Amino acid sequence: MKYIPDALRRLWHRMGSPRWFYETTGPWVPWLAAAAALLIGVGTVWGLAYAPPDYLQGDSFRIIYIHVPAAYLAQAGYILMAICGVVLLVWRMKLADMVMATVAPIGAAFTFLALATGSIWGKPTWGTYWIWDARITSVLILLFLYLGIMGLRRAIERPEAAGRACAILAIVGVINIPIIKYSVDWWMTLHQPATFSVTSAPAMPAIMWVPLLLNVLGFNLLFAVSVIQGTRTEVLIRERRTRWVTDLCRGEQA
Amino acid sequence: MTPSAGSDPSLWVLFRGQLRRDLKLAFGQPSELANPLAFFVVVITLFPLGVSPEPGVLAGMAPGVLWIAALLATLLGLEALFRRDRDDGTLEQMVLRAQPLYLPVVARMLAHWMVTGAPLTLLAPLLGGMLNLAPEARLPLMLGLALGTPVLVLLGGVGAALTVGLRTGGVLLALLVLPLFVPVLILGVSAAELASSGLDPTGPLLWLAAGASFAITTVPFAIAAALRIGVETG
Numbered sequence: 298m299k300y301i302p303d304a305l306r307r308l309w310h311r312m313g314s315p316r317w318f319y320e321t322t323g324p325w326v327p328w329l330a331a332a333a334a335l336l337i338g339v340g341t342v343w344g345l346a347y348a349p350p351d352y353l354q355g356d357s358f359r360i361i362y363i364h365v366p367a368a369y370l371a372q373a374g375y376i377l378m379a380i381c382g383v384v385l386l387v388w389r390m391k392l393a394d395m396v397m398a399t400v401a402p403i404g405a406a407f408t409f410l411a412l413a414t415g416s417i418w419g420k421p422t423w424g425t426y427w428i429w430d431a432r433i434t435s436v437l438i439l440l441f442l443y444l445g446i447m448g449l450r451r452a453i454e455r456p457e458a459a460g461r462a463c464a465i466l467a468i469v470g471v472i473n474i475p476i477i478k479y480s481v482d483w484w485m486t487l488h489q490p491a492t493f494s495v496t497s498a499p500a501m502p503a504i505m506w507v508p509l510l511l512n513v514l515g516f517n518l519l520f521a522v523s524v525i526q527g528t529r530t531e532v533l534i535r536e537r538r539t540r541w542v543t544d545l546c547r548g549e550q551a
Numbered sequence: 552m553t554p555s556a557g558s559d560p561s562l563w564v565l566f567r568g569q570l571r572r573d574l575k576l577a578f579g580q581p582s583e584l585a586n587p588l589a590f591f592v593v594v595i596t597l598f599p600l601g602v603s604p605e606p607g608v609l610a611g612m613a614p615g616v617l618w619i620a621a622l623l624a625t626l627l628g629l630e631a632l633f634r635r636d637r638d639d640g641t642l643e644q645m646v647l648r649a650q651p652l653y654l655p656v657v658a659r660m661l662a663h664w665m666v667t668g669a670p671l672t673l674l675a676p677l678l679g680g681m682l683n684l685a686p687e688a689r690l691p692l693m694l695g696l697a698l699g700t701p702v703l704v705l706l707g708g709v710g711a712a713l714t715v716g717l718r719t720g721g722v723l724l725a726l727l728v729l730p731l732f733v734p735v736l737i738l739g740v741s742a743a744e745l746a747s748s749g750l751d752p753t754g755p756l757l758w759l760a761a762g763a764s765f766a767i768t769t770v771p772f773a774i775a776a777a778l779r780i781g782v783e784t785g
Contacts, residue, residue: 441730452717461780462713480734
């Protein structure tokens, strides 16, 4: 611990305080939301209207601008939950539990979005809304893992116990995700039905990938701002009996 | 927390005592012991009735059907795994003991596997024969079940421990653990399928063995941690 800079250590200790989190992140929210809206707006309009159509898939490839960021955040969200779980179990940091509780439904929503856009994309490319492709199947299992965590949190009444139970489940799940991923890939090599070649141009020209990059950044910010705002609400709910929250609410009423 | 010699039983005695107690309790209620096995047989009987009695069709789906039925039969016994101990306070005593919770948990899971996973494994070749499974696939199927059911029981144990204090445990337990069973299902089925098409099933069996070793060494820690929370929730 001696080699960790003092400033970092102080920040770590401060993060243990939900109140500090609430007060610090308050001013960030509008800026983050505005940046997310700008990036997603520019990226989506560029991708839908100005990027050239794909030489094989035509215009149907344009759903990539929603699909890829959603699929990436679906996985990142679960990893974030597991990291929060470790922080909660090791350091007993209440804030980590609040973040974890907020990420679960948001991550599940992004997972669902990835599945839905993938399915819509599948219709023109593969001729069907659903095939048991390796990637689709592992994302579907990821959705089940999210639903399990949400169900467990609902079922346990005491929030502290619920948080630690979800932390254990998230850690077991995150160790399993790569195993599930590889086993499903391997299952596909055994069961390859017909060869659906997901053809895309070997390298996208800049006019096609720049809007994708903008959307990935924008979705990241959207995810961040949703998690921050959700965590702020969670802080208020869980700390509702403390002095500073009652003072805050009185101040807003006056 | 260091156990003083003489007053505290050594860890090995603790392990053996827990195992003997759990087995005694399990064999004390033969009907509960037989239920998962009966369920296994009944589910398998439904497939020829529901899908097709054609020998060719049955042979093709036999590995998958046997494995899914084994998965569900394992799931069936899980809910009661820690429930009784929690209700009568034994679980609290286990958690409060000075010795690590790891060993009693391993003993409990071993006892549970001996009364669920092991009989399923022994029963599988017979049912495989009824489903017209290729004779050369029967041994890989059994080996796969012998290596895979401990993993299922252990992963299921995490779910059972997490839901032990809850009134509505059953359906939630299935939602929690079934996605985690996926790799075992895939590997076990593919070992039997490879063998029935005349190929070498060693690869998936070795993977299952690796998974079983990993699960036996690490998962009891997760179960122990979950039990500590479960005791607090009640």
